[in-house]
Amino acid sequence: MLRRREGVVLQYNGNFYNGSFIGARAQARVVSAFLGTPDLFDNLIVRYGLIAVSALFLLALLYFIYIGVRALFREARRTAREAGYREGSAAARAILRMFIWAAFFGTFYLLIFFLGKRLGWWAFPLGAIALVAMIWGLLSADKLLTVPPGDVRQQMVIAGTVTILLLVFVGTIWLAV
Numbered sequence: 001m002l003r004r005r006e007g008v009v010l011q012y013n014g015n016f017y018n019g020s021f022i023g024a025r026a027q028a029r030v031v032s033a034f035l036g037t038p039d040l041f042d043n044l045i046v047r048y049g050l051i052a053v054s055a056l057f058l059l060a061l062l063y064f065i066y067i068g069v070r071a072l073f074r075e076a077r078r079t080a081r082e083a084g085y086r087e088g089s090a091a092a093r094a095i096l097r098m099f100i101w102a103a104f105f106g107t108f109y110l111l112i113f114f115l116g117k118r119l120g121w122w123a124f125p126l127g128a129i130a131l132v133a134m135i136w137g138l139l140s141a142d143k144l145l146t147v148p149p150g151d152v153r154q155q156m157v158i159a160g161t162v163t164i165l166l167l168v169f170v171g172t173i174w175l176a177v
Contacts (some may be wrong), residue, residue, distance in 0.1 A: 073098060080145045088153040093145055100141040100162055108134045114176035130169065137165040 040046055045138055076097050080090035115123035140161045145152050 004085055007065070055103050076145055083146045084149050089149075097145060098143050099142075101138060103166055104137050104141075104169075107166060107173065110173050111176070114173055118176045126172075130172075133165055133168070140165075151169050 018167050075092050076094035077090045080093045081087065084092060107129060112123070112127050114125055114132075119126070144155065144158050147158065
């Protein structure tokens with residue numbers, strides 16, 4: 001190992017390497033080869049072990065998501081049943097509510113991402129306004145469960161509100177891209 005003013009120079013396979021000229025991964029290989037320690041990720045057992053552990057954590061996360069979605073669906077279906085809907089209609093309303101929630105969360109996060117990418121920190125006030133609009137839309141979707149079965153006018157008002165809010169979100173995303 002040779003020392004210079006700029007830093008440490010390493011010799012590997014007859015070549016001299018300065019840490020500022022090569023990437024971090026290559027520098028780690030040069031250092032590990034120089035020090036005689038093997039690279040941890042060159043070991044197949046370690047590599048596939050990390051893949052297996054990551055897959056196990058992914059399965060656990062998906063299971064927790066499944067449990068949460070099932071609980072939300074059952075609660076929404078029970079709420080619609082208490083409002084006077086039949087079993088099939090209550091299940092359809094619960095699925096519609098969950099779809100609306102997923103659409104609002106997805107469009108909100110896309111909106112925040114693209115606005116933040118376009119405007120930087122100046123997107124914060126627009127993001128706060130979008131958050132208020134999203135909460136309003138989610139509460140409107142929840143009202144869809146408790147509207148009496150014969151009140152078509154109120155159902156159309158809720159559907160129009162949710163649709164307009166989603167279209168504003170998608171239009172803003174379109175402009176920000």
